[in-house]
Amino acid sequence: MGIKGQGRPPPNSGMEVKTANKLRRKMLHIKRKRTKDAERRAERYAFKKEEAKNPKLKEERLRRNIPLTLERKRVWDDAGSDAEEDGLGLSVDIERIKRAKQEEEAELNRPLEEGEDDSDEVDSDNESIDSMIATSDEDEDSEDEEKEASNEKADRGRNKSSLPTATERATSPSQSTRSTNLSLAPEALAAKFPSLFSNETPPAPKILITTAINSTLHNEAEILTDLFPNSVYIRRTAHRYSHKFSIREISKFAANRNFTSVVVLQEDQKKPSGLIVVHLPVGPTFHFSISNWVEGKRLPGHGRATGHWPELILNNFRTPLGLLTARMFQQCFPPLPDFEGRQVVTLHNQRDYIFVRRHRYVFREKRETEKAVVGADGQEMKGAEGIRTGLQELGPRFTLKLRRVDKGIQRTSGQEWEWKGGMEKERTKFQL
Numbered sequence: 001m002g003i004k005g006q007g008r009p010p011p012n013s014g015m016e017v018k019t020a021n022k023l024r025r026k027m028l029h030i031k032r033k034r035t036k037d038a039e040r041r042a043e044r045y046a047f048k049k050e051e052a053k054n055p056k057l058k059e060e061r062l063r064r065n066i067p068l069t070l071e072r073k074r075v076w077d078d079a080g081s082d083a084e085e086d087g088l089g090l091s092v093d094i095e096r097i098k099r100a101k102q103e104e105e106a107e108l109n110r111p112l113e114e115g116e117d118d119s120d121e122v123d124s125d126n127e128s129i130d131s132m133i134a135t136s137d138e139d140e141d142s143e144d145e146e147k148e149a150s151n152e153k154a155d156r157g158r159n160k161s162s163l164p165t166a167t168e169r170a171t172s173p174s175q176s177t178r179s180t181n182l183s184l185a186p187e188a189l190a191a192k193f194p195s196l197f198s199n200e201t202p203p204a205p206k207i208l209i210t211t212a213i214n215s216t217l218h219n220e221a222e223i224l225t226d227l228f229p230n231s232v233y234i235r236r237t238a239h240r241y242s243h244k245f246s247i248r249e250i251s252k253f254a255a256n257r258n259f260t261s262v263v264v265l266q267e268d269q270k271k272p273s274g275l276i277v278v279h280l281p282v283g284p285t286f287h288f289s290i291s292n293w294v295e296g297k298r299l300p301g302h303g304r305a306t307g308h309w310p311e312l313i314l315n316n317f318r319t320p321l322g323l324l325t326a327r328m329f330q331q332c333f334p335p336l337p338d339f340e341g342r343q344v345v346t347l348h349n350q351r352d353y354i355f356v357r358r359h360r361y362v363f364r365e366k367r368e369t370e371k372a373v374v375g376a377d378g379q380e381m382k383g384a385e386g387i388r389t390g391l392q393e394l395g396p397r398f399t400l401k402l403r404r405v406d407k408g409i410q411r412t413s414g415q416e417w418e419w420k421g422g423m424e425k426e427r428t429k430f431q432l
Contacts, residue, residue: 070351073428088321088405088419091429094184095318180314182330185323192418195282196327205332207231208254209263214238217267223295223396224265227345227358229309229334231263247278251409255281261332266290275400279328283408284418286328288354288400296395303360303392308341309334310358315348321419322349322432325402343394352430354400362390402432 019025051058066072077090190197207228211221213236225231238244245253251262259280266274275288296302312333317326329347337343342362348355366372366388373384405419424431 070428074430075426075428088324089431091319091431093318094186094320094323095181098184178316180317180323180326182323182327185327186320189320189324193284193324195279196324196331202331202335203260204334205230205261206259207261207263207332208250208259209233209265210236210250211265212236212267213244215265215267216270217265217272220272220293221265224263226305227396228263228332247276248409251278251280272398277328277332278409279331283406285406285409286325286402287404287406289403291399291401293398294396299393299395299397301392303394305343305358305394306341308338308343309336310341310343310345311337311339313344313346315346317349317432319432321405324405325432349432352401352432354402356398356400358394358396359391360394364388364390
């Protein structure tokens with residue numbers, strides 16, 4: 001006679017029973033997983049056959065299944081006045097604010113049509129006086145009507161298709177390659193950094209490159225002289241009988257000899273770890289951290305750079321801090337590149353990481369095995385049916401992340417900084 005409660009499991013329990021044998025539990029888990037994968041695969045292939053018969057199903061699925069990335073969840077700060085636009089710690093889209101102001105000015109300056117007169121304003125004033133005795137429900141209804149009217153007034157006179165929402169812009173295929181418009185810099189930002197946002201033609205760049213004391217990155221510093229045009233590398237001596245010059249003394253030395261910038265390469269465990277860029281003669285000073293440093297000779301299929309001045313591409317710098325950083329990099333490259341060299345330096349900002357790449361390009365005819373060039377809407381671009389671009393990376397490639405912006409040329413201790421990284425703990429808020 002068996003003990004009560006220890007009989008055999010019911011026959012319909014199947015694979016849901018947790019057996020005491022470890023190997024059998026493992027086999028049952030693999031069997032359940034294979035069964036589940038087979039069902040999902042069959043469902044996917046069945047839906048694929050339906051999409052082949054009806055292409056609209058595929059378009060609807062692609063439109064609905066948008067990946068939820070950090071860029072889609074990016075949040076912006078509210079900036080309603082010009083005084084807030086110059087704050088380097090604010091994450092605001094300068095281009096969007098400028099466009100909204102232009103639309104407001106165009107709406108105010110728009111002439112009245114034939115059916116419009118000032119009688120509507122008088123009636124609205126009378127209604128606001130009589131609304132003192134209205135009930136709470138009527139107040140709520142009137143507020144809703146006023147909101148709808150204000151929205152209609154804001155939308156009047158503009159094309160909605162030309163003003164995509166934040167979600168539509170974030171999900172656009174060309175969002176990550178948006179070019180930077182440096183002419184949209186706020187006036188307050190230009191007043192705070194007049195040396196960077198001067199209306200005069202900037203001089204040709206002349207850059208002094210050096211390293212930290214007791215550094216071993218002489219080869220990497222020579223590579224930077226190849227990246228930055230018209231630059232020279234001077235070693236910082238670390239002899240015990242010599243004077244160890246500080247960055248302030250080096251900057252003063254360089255400014256007296258008509259240098260425009262000083263670049264200091266820092267190292268950690270004999271690898272590049274940081275980059276300090278000092279804009280002469282009075283600053284500001286930018287502190288970057290370096291990661292993923294790869295020399296040009298280690299890149300597969302790399303090319304050799306020539307002495308031509310390269311073109312500069314600045315992508316996706318949209319906030320006041322981003323425009324300030326992009327302006328600093330613009331001062332490090334000549335305004336008139338040598339187009340016959342076909343060399344281009346790209347600084348692409350994405351999630352506050354600046355990816356630095358250098359390529360040589362060539363325009364050639366499209367090959368038979370290559371696909372057509374498509375635009376942001378997924379359709380084939382007109383005028384580029386038979387044109388393709390070939391790229392050859394020259395190197396070096398590395399990634400920068402802005403850590404601090406100092407006011408002027410500061411000492412190592414006791415910094416007076418304008419902006420400092422790590423103060424914003426929200427992952428969906430980017431500073432550049």
